[in-house]
Amino acid sequence: MSKVIVITGATRGLGRALVAAFSVGGHTVLGCGRGDGHVRALRSEFPGPHSFSRVDVTDAGAVAAWADGAIAEHGPPDLLVNNAALMNVPAPLWEVPAEEFSAVVDVNVKGVFNVIRAFVPAMVGRKRGVIVNLSSGWGRSTSPEVAPYCATKYAVEGLTMALAQELPAGVVACALNPGIIDTDMLRLAWADGAARYPKPDAWAKRAAPFLLNIGPGDNGRPLTVS
Numbered sequence: 001m002s003k004v005i006v007i008t009g010a011t012r013g014l015g016r017a018l019v020a021a022f023s024v025g026g027h028t029v030l031g032c033g034r035g036d037g038h039v040r041a042l043r044s045e046f047p048g049p050h051s052f053s054r055v056d057v058t059d060a061g062a063v064a065a066w067a068d069g070a071i072a073e074h075g076p077p078d079l080l081v082n083n084a085a086l087m088n089v090p091a092p093l094w095e096v097p098a099e100e101f102s103a104v105v106d107v108n109v110k111g112v113f114n115v116i117r118a119f120v121p122a123m124v125g126r127k128r129g130v131i132v133n134l135s136s137g138w139g140r141s142t143s144p145e146v147a148p149y150c151a152t153k154y155a156v157e158g159l160t161m162a163l164a165q166e167l168p169a170g171v172v173a174c175a176l177n178p179g180i181i182d183t184d185m186l187r188l189a190w191a192d193g194a195a196r197y198p199k200p201d202a203w204a205k206r207a208a209p210f211l212l213n214i215g216p217g218d219n220g221r222p223l224t225v226s
Helices: 013-024 036-045 060-074 098-126 147-166 184-190 200-212
Strands: 004-007 028-033 051-054 079-082 129-134 171-177 222-224
Touching: 004 013, 013 028, 013 200, 028 036, 028 060, 036 051, 051 060, 060 098, 079 098, 079 200, 098 129, 098 147, 098 171, 129 147, 147 171
Parallel strands: 004 028, 004 079, 028 051, 079 129, 129 171, 171 222
Antiparallel strands: none
């Protein structure tokens, strides 16, 4: 059965790979990203009924307008994937610039909050749907020089577990550790070791069916794509 799937950070990395995997499966993907060129490329490669918009998830008004239009045209999403995220440039915490720390928090935590506020009321009203907030292995463990990123992903874990307790039966929320994938973000933190891990497209072939199989029994559970 075809589903309506919303993905933030859809223009690069894991989000971009999920767009391709879900579209092959016959699902309708509604995605957003911040780069005009990347958004135009997605529109060209994945035409209607798919839809891609330039949206900064830190802008609550822009997110709300995007959600209103998407829901009006396609109805509430069956699957909402909060994927958009930033990684800090690796450094001891006391050397991280304040503006960089704020940017990581704004995208990784406030962005998730903005998207939930915009889309989830319609899912709650319908009493059906799955919300997946991408976490990380660094949302359940730590490493030096990535403290801002770790802090935000720990926040995503706690936010998601609390959200899961608030949802009506039929609506599910879970935090997902995608595993270690060779993305631009990983290369920023770990350039020497990134190449040994799977590329996003290979990961998405496993992750897409995993996400589609999330159900009520997974509500509030910390999940991992294995």
